[in-house]
Amino acid sequence: MKQQITTGDTKSAHILSQGIISNGLIFVSGQVHCDAGLQLVGDTTTEKVTQCMKNIEAILKAADATLDNIVKAAGNKGAAIPKETLDAYEGAATRLTESAEDGEVAGHESSQTSQEQIEATSKRSVELVTGVSLIGLLLALTMSVTLSRAILIPVEHLKQVAENVSMGNLDITVHRYSEDEIGDLADSFSRMVTAVKFFRSEVETVQAEAGSGRGGR
Numbered sequence: 001m002k003q004q005i006t007t008g009d010t011k012s013a014h015i016l017s018q019g020i021i022s023n024g025l026i027f028v029s030g031q032v033h034c035d036a037g038l039q040l041v042g043d044t045t046t047e048k049v050t051q052c053m054k055n056i057e058a059i060l061k062a063a064d065a066t067l068d069n070i071v072k073a074a075g076n077k078g079a080a081i082p083k084e085t086l087d088a089y090e091g092a093a094t095r096l097t098e099s100a101e102d103g104e105v106a107g108h109e110s111s112q113t114s115q116e117q118i119e120a121t122s123k124r125s126v127e128l129v130t131g132v133s134l135i136g137l138l139l140a141l142t143m144s145v146t147l148s149r150a151i152l153i154p155v156e157h158l159k160q161v162a163e164n165v166s167m168g169n170l171d172i173t174v175h176r177y178s179e180d181e182i183g184d185l186a187d188s189f190s191r192m193v194t195a196v197k198f199f200r201s202e203v204e205t206v207q208a209e210a211g212s213g214r215g216g217r
Contacts, residue, residue, distance in 0.1 A: 007036075007062045019059045022092045026063050031055040154182045161189050170197045 005019035005026070019028040033048035034040050034055075042048040057067055154177040164172045174190035176183045 005059055005063045007058045019063065021063055022095065023088055025088060025092050026060065026065055026069070027092070028056055028059050150178055150180075151182065154178060154186065158182075158186060158189055161193070165193060165196065170200065 003021040004017060005021060005028075007018060017029055019026060021027075031052040032040075032055075033042050033051040035051070041051040053067075060066055060069065157175060157177070161172055161174050164170075170193055172193065174186050174193060176186040176190075
């Protein structure tokens with residue numbers, strides 16, 4: 001069971017882990033010669049080391065311990081560290097190493113998963129953009145064909161009607177393709193062709209009567 005240690009009066013408690021308690025052992029993180037406000041303290045080596053020791057002492061105090069409880073890796077010549085202490089230290093160190101390795105593996109797996117999600121999202125985005133582009137192209141073609149039928153075909157038909165009338169061919173039918181101004185123009189052409197037919201018929205009738213009158217004399 002691990003318990004995080006924090007002095008509660010330093011800004012670094014919100015950034016770094018000051019220390020942990022694991023199986024009765026206290027592990028203190030490396031310290032910098034700064035005060036509770038994260039301001040660097042000291043100009044000489046002695047002043048800097050003194051501030052670091054004060055920080056360590058504050059962390060130990062938060063864990064109900066003092067500098068006297070520090071485990072010494074080596075003592076006087078011939079002095080031996082109790083086996084229980086070494087076993088506890090090695091066990092805690094092994095668990096911390098395993099936790100770090102598990103965290104590294106979890107971080108790698110999370111990174112791999114995130115990368116796969118990004119690639120999948122990018123692929124879907126490309127497919128979506130391609131689909132939207134194709135739909136836009138189809139709509140553009142459809143509108144082009146519609147405009148062609150609505151404008152170009154009626155105008156071309158009226159042009160042919162005008163050319164036939166100019167050459168004296170009045171036996172032509174004018175079609176109305178739409179219900180807009182071009183359709184109204186087609187109706188005007190149709191009425192014009194009908195009027196020309198009527199006037200030509202009247203002229204031919206008058207000419208025929210005039211010819212028959214001269215023949216009777």
